[in-house]
Amino acid sequence: MDMFSELTDALIITIISFLPFEEAARTSVLSRRWRGLWRSTANIEFDERFFVRDNVPVETQRVQRLEFINFIRCWPHEDTAELVLRRFRLRMSKPREFESDVQMCISFAISRDVGALELDFSDPTWDENDMENHEPEFHLPMQIGMPPLESLTLFACSFNPALLINLRSLKHVSFGWIAVRMSTLNDLLRNSTCLESLRLKKCWNLEHLSIFERDLALKTLVIDNCNFHRECFAVEAPNLRSFKYSGSVGNFELLFTRHLEEAELDFGSESEFDESGGELLQTLLSSLDCARVLKVYIKCLRNYDHVHQVVPTGEEPLRMQSPLNVRHLILNTALHRDEYWGIAFFLKSCPFLETLTLQMSPPRIFPDYQPPFQFDPSRFWSGNIERLYRCVLRTLKVVEVKGFQGTVNETRLLRYLLYNGRAMQELKLYLSNEADGHGGDRSVYFQRAVFVMGFPKASPNAHVMII
Known part of the structure; x- marks a missing residue:
């Protein structure tokens, strides 16, 4: 039976009013009766971009x-x-x-x-x-x-x-x-x-x-x-409940209660490296210590968020006075060697972390940046007991890599997480749709993802998914 035929026009219009305007307009092709009903929707959106195209004269x-x-x-x-x-x-x-x-x-x-x-x-x-x-x-x-x-x-x-x-x-x-x-x-x-x-x-x-x-x-x-x-x-x-900031690193005095659930930070507008940024950022993170979801990323791939570079600067490498309550950490990163100390800082500062999302993007590297310590990038994520962080050993269950290409730096970090992640349940590799400039495409990325599936795992429950 066609149940819609039994509904009154007023009730159908109520239903249409819950649809996005463009979807409501599409209902006009369903039948002669529906042809004009959508024009009575209570949700009107006149958007020039439905009509005007960008790539035309x-x-x-x-x-x-x-x-x-x-x-x-x-x-x-x-x-x-x-x-x-x-x-x-x-x-x-x-x-x-x-x-x-x-x-x-x-x-x-x-x-x-x-x-x-x-x-x-x-x-x-x-x-x-x-x-x-x-x-x-x-x-x-x-x-x-x-x-x-x-x-x-x-x-x-x-x-x-x-x-x-x-x-x-x-x-x-x-x-x-x-x-x-x-x-x-x-x-x-x-x-x-x-x-x-x-x-x-x-x-x-x-x-x-x-x-x-x-x-x-x-x-x-x-x-x-x-x-x-x-x-x-x-x-x-x-x-x-939710605090989102995009802009330059500044002086923050944020007095929140324990109700904060989500924090989002974007410092992609920074045009130059500033050594004082680390201390300012530490103060900001201390104010957000109760957030369960922390996003540190940028919206525009042309500019790279240098938060991973400024975190460990100053007179001594930064240490959070109290641990962050973050359960889901989202980092926009190229996994460049200059970002290693910043990534390590967040892993160390989030002892209760359950989900780690890495959103891969092109790097924006400051030429005058110097890492706080001399180190061998090839061994940073291996053979160093100081980087056996609590969250990796005890709580980290899900790791997501969005834009996976299987670069050397990606596989180094993933090997470290699988080898030490005793609570790991899922590693999700979302293959990149972008060419890497060296002949790499989705078929190549898939082969590299299959290679990651063979890494030794600390958890017998860890499964690698290729998406």
Whole structure:
């Protein structure tokens, strides 16, 4: 029996509203009855990138952008008059060319009492790792009366800070590609007592970061490559669950409770090696000692996170005063010899580690970096009792290598982990899809993975999976 035929249109629209907008549009081909139902979805996403392609001539892009605008203009119709929107997203570049259409979209969303409003006018050609500031592409008019929003996202869209005063029901706020002052954030935190997540991406004009509000409900804090006048970060957030930071190493004073579950660190924006970075990073890691998941990686493969290089610098090799509570450690690494001491540092500092994920990426090596000790790379992971770390011997169960190519450095570390990992259960090798420049491809990587399967294992339960 076709059970969908027994459902009312209202119930089908409710189901469609839980689908991503692009998937909701595809339901129009199911039958004549479904052809127009998706247009009443409570989850609207007008995304220019569904229409405009990157790899086409500029004139073709102009035609595609006009098709996108015409699609928007035809959207409001009689079936949406009583629609209450759960989420409305408008994502387009160059909004100044179609300002009246943008105003129409915003008015349409607000008149439907939208719960989550997302306006993204950033240009996909902007470089996220470039510290250049871009003028906002659109200014949100002050005269627009906002509904009781729960979520607000403004990218490359400036606004009057007074607009936030009456938005007391906000739970999620994201600002990107705009100038934001610390006073604006303080007003937001003070007025929006229900705020659970705050995300800042490529924002500038921030003097520093200072968050101290009583009874703060904040659970997620994301700082993504923002431009601060001073790299000073002081945060007291008793309910924080997730902390993610991308940018330069700075002075961190983070006062969290034991609720922190996940921490993510990305120092790929560093342009030069700084010997003081190790001590600063140690202070930051000490603040994150209760996190169960620690990610140390970068998002852009063109820049390599040098955290593995700066950790063991300073007057003496760094040692954590107290062990980290990390159960899952994710490291973006090329397994270059200059990273060995940093990797060893994390293994030593995570005595309860259960899962280790290595995300392989091209190295970004500092030419003036000197390792803290002279050592033989070929013997670093073998024959040295000092590197029989507690987690490797007792708790490490799963090791994942994403982007496996079977290089010498990869096989050295994997041999060490298998030979000493008494609790090891799984070694997952995800083969790289990239050529290594020396004739290596997936077939070659597979043969090298088979070679790893023959390594001696301390645990009889250890299985090697090739994926």
